[in-house]
Amino acid sequence: MTDIEKYILRIADTTLILSQRLSEWCSKGPSLEEDIALSNISLDLLGQANGLLEYVSKLNGEISPDEYAFKRDEREFYNFQICEIENGHFGDTIIRQFLIDIYFKLYYQELEKSKDETLSALATKSLKEVSYHLRHSSNWVIRLGDGTQESKDKIQKSLNNIWKYTGEFFEMDELDKKMLKEKIGVNNKTLKKDWDKLVDETLIKAKLKRPEDGYMMTGSRKGIHTEMLGKILSEMQYLPRAYPDAKW
Amino acid sequence: MQNGKIDKIWQILGSVPDPEIPVISVVELGVIRDVQLIKNEYVISVTPTYSGCPAVKTFQDDIKEQLKINNINNFKIEIVYKPAWTTDWMTQETKEKLRDYGISPPEKNASCPQCKSKEIELISEFGATACKSMYKCNDCLEPFEHFKCI
Numbered sequence: 001m002t003d004i005e006k007y008i009l010r011i012a013d014t015t016l017i018l019s020q021r022l023s024e025w026c027s028k029g030p031s032l033e034e035d036i037a038l039s040n041i042s043l044d045l046l047g048q049a050n051g052l053l054e055y056v057s058k059l060n061g062e063i064s065p066d067e068y069a070f071k072r073d074e075r076e077f078y079n080f081q082i083c084e085i086e087n088g089h090f091g092d093t094i095i096r097q098f099l100i101d102i103y104f105k106l107y108y109q110e111l112e113k114s115k116d117e118t119l120s121a122l123a124t125k126s127l128k129e130v131s132y133h134l135r136h137s138s139n140w141v142i143r144l145g146d147g148t149q150e151s152k153d154k155i156q157k158s159l160n161n162i163w164k165y166t167g168e169f170f171e172m173d174e175l176d177k178k179m180l181k182e183k184i185g186v187n188n189k190t191l192k193k194d195w196d197k198l199v200d201e202t203l204i205k206a207k208l209k210r211p212e213d214g215y216m217m218t219g220s221r222k223g224i225h226t227e228m229l230g231k232i233l234s235e236m237q238y239l240p241r242a243y244p245d246a247k248w
Numbered sequence: 249m250q251n252g253k254i255d256k257i258w259q260i261l262g263s264v265p266d267p268e269i270p271v272i273s274v275v276e277l278g279v280i281r282d283v284q285l286i287k288n289e290y291v292i293s294v295t296p297t298y299s300g301c302p303a304v305k306t307f308q309d310d311i312k313e314q315l316k317i318n319n320i321n322n323f324k325i326e327i328v329y330k331p332a333w334t335t336d337w338m339t340q341e342t343k344e345k346l347r348d349y350g351i352s353p354p355e356k357n358a359s360c361p362q363c364k365s366k367e368i369e370l371i372s373e374f375g376a377t378a379c380k381s382m383y384k385c386n387d388c389l390e391p392f393e394h395f396k397c398i
């Protein structure tokens with residue numbers, strides 16, 4: 001696998017696994033509108049993953065987009081661990097989405113400047129979608145944070161629990177540095193300042209307390225995950241693995 | 249001769265309806281970006297509305313079918329992402345078709361497609377398809393779909 005293939009797989013896997021997680025809300029949303037909203041967001045992310053996997057597949061020349069999604073094992077996935085964590089209650093899902101929507105927005109804004117034309121085009125397209133997702137998630141953070149005592153307590157707890165998964169957004173390993181040097185990739189470190197600012201703006205409106213940056217989960221860039229990824233993959237990959245030639 | 253054929257292809261594409269909003273064609277939707285003859289093959293450039301919109305696959309199949317019915321077989325469909333699709337490409341005429349169909353078209357100051365009232369309220373930022381949100385009219389009390397500006 002070349003460097004750029006691996007780099008793109010990281011973004012592709014992050015959108016793919018988050019999409020798979022969100023799709024679990026389909027038919028189980030707290031209201032019909034939210035059921036539709038979370039399913040729509042999931043679908044947008046699946047489309048983004050598809051565009052990226054098609055591009056990796058084209059660069060690779062041998063592995064199909066479906067094979068990337070369905071034939072790799074846990075250690076070959078590079079999605080952020082935040083995508084794997086369980087949906088929990090609606091507030092947990094909203095916080096996870098809010099924190100990652102801001103990251104996506106800032107990341108895609110930078111990726112848009114990539115000298116790789118396909119990546120830049122995919123970033124422009126995705127940026128429009130994630131900006132809309134962010135409007136939805138931040139409105140809910142404000143509604144729940146500035147809602148009843150119970151909704152406030154619950155979502156503050158969600159925020160405190162999920163915070164430790166946000167450190168991965170801003171890591172720079174050797175591959176990130178190399179891609180940045182080649183003007184293909186993004187400087188993740190510099191995203192942190194704007195991310196903090198955007199997070200704070202909404203948390204203030206929501207009257208929520210921003211957690212301290214303490215211990216942060218890490219490892220996904222090396223294919224290290226929480227135990228939850230295996231469960232996601234066993235569901236996502238079951239059919240194409242059990243019936244390899246199955247067609248709709 | 250070849251230009252005539254390209255015009256003919258545009259005409260055929262103009263008859264392929266959007267699978268989810270059949271009152272407008274895929275050309276009016278703005279997803280057909282170009283038709284070109286490259287080495288004896290007509291290349292039809294298509295851009296997705298939303299990355300995950302399931303209709304993208306459907307209208308590609310519809311396009312293939314219509315071209316074949318019209319005896320055009322030397323073509324291929326190419327997906328392009330740049331420039332990203334925007335509702336700004338929709339003409340006023342297309343927007344009026346949406347309104348007549350009961351969907352409030354993509355414009356900044358949305359109004360009720362039934363009674364034209366501006367007294368409307370957002371019910372949900374997402375709707376039955378990726379491209380629409382849900383509103384309610386506070387005058388005639390009818391709920392309606394709004395085509396999101398993107």
Ligand SMILES: [Zn+2]
Pocket residue numbers: 360361362363364365385386387388389390
């Ligand atoms: Zn009305």
